[in-house]
Amino acid sequence: MGPPHRLSGRLGQRTVVRGVGSDDRAELSLDVKTEVRFCPSCGSELHSRRIEGHDLPACPGCDFVAWKGPKVAVALVARDSQGRVLLIRRGIPPGQGGWAFPGGYVDDEEEPAVSALRECLEETGCEAAVDDLVGVFHVVTEDGGLVVLAYGGRLVAGVPTPTAEAPELAWFQPGEMPPLVFSSHRRAMQAWQAGLALVS
Numbered sequence: 343m344g345p346p347h348r349l350s351g352r353l354g355q356r357t358v359v360r361g362v363g364s365d366d367r368a369e370l371s372l373d374v375k376t377e378v379r380f381c382p383s384c385g386s387e388l389h390s391r392r393i394e395g396h397d398l399p400a401c402p403g404c405d406f407v408a409w410k411g412p413k414v415a416v417a418l419v420a421r422d423s424q425g426r427v428l429l430i431r432r433g434i435p436p437g438q439g440g441w442a443f444p445g446g447y448v449d450d451e452e453e454p455a456v457s458a459l460r461e462c463l464e465e466t467g468c469e470a471a472v473d474d475l476v477g478v479f480h481v482v483t484e485d486g487g488l489v490v491l492a493y494g495g496r497l498v499a500g501v502p503t504p505t506a507e508a509p510e511l512a513w514f515q516p517g518e519m520p521p522l523v524f525s526s527h528r529r530a531m532q533a534w535q536a537g538l539a540l541v542s
C-alpha cells in the first residue's frame with residue numbers, strides 16, 4: 343500500500359458566514375467542509391473507518407483516506423518608526439466589521455511569509471517586508487483547526503488606502519488599540535509586546 347492521499351480544503355464548499363463575532367467562531371474557515379462521499383481516486387463510495395483515533399471517510403476499494411488537516415493563515419504585525427501598529431477593519435468575513443492585522447489564508451504552494459506580504463498588499467495597497475516571526479498560534483474550533491503564523495514587519499512602499507477587504511485602516515499605539523476580532527491576533531499582539539519588553 344502506498345502512502346494515503348490527503349484531501350485539500352479545496353474540496354470544501356465556500357459558504358458566506360454572516361455576522362460579526364469576537365470569539366473563535368469569527369476565525370472559522372469559510373470552507374465549510376462537505377462530507378466527502380465518493381473516492382476521488384477510484385469512485386467507490388467511502389465508508390467511515392477508525393484510523394489513528396479518528397473516524398475518517400475511507401475507500402474500501404483503494405488506499406484513499408480523506409484525512410483532515412488544519413487550515414493555515416498568516417497575519418502581519420506591521421509597525422512604523424513611532425512604534426505604532428497597523429490595523430484594518432475587516433470588510434469581509436470572517437470577522438467582518440472587527441479590527442485585525444492584515445492577513446489571510448495561505449494559498450496552496452505559497453510560502454507563508456509571501457502570503458503575509460500578498461495579503462497586506464491586497465488589503466492596504468502597501469508593499470511590506472517581513473522582519474521576524476512573532477509566533478505560531480493554533481486555534482481549535484468545533485469545525486476544525488486553524489494555524490496562524492504571525493509575522494512582524496513594516497511597510498516599505500505605498501500609503502495605507504481603504505479597500506473592499508479593509509474599508510478602514512489606522513495606526514495605533516499598542517496601548518491604545520481597539521479589541522482585535524481574532525483570538526490568534528490578540529495572542530500575537532501579546533507575544534509581540536512581550537518580545538518588545540525583552541529587547542527594550
Ligand SMILES: [Zn+2]
Nearest residue numbers: 381384401404
Ligand atoms: Zn478508492
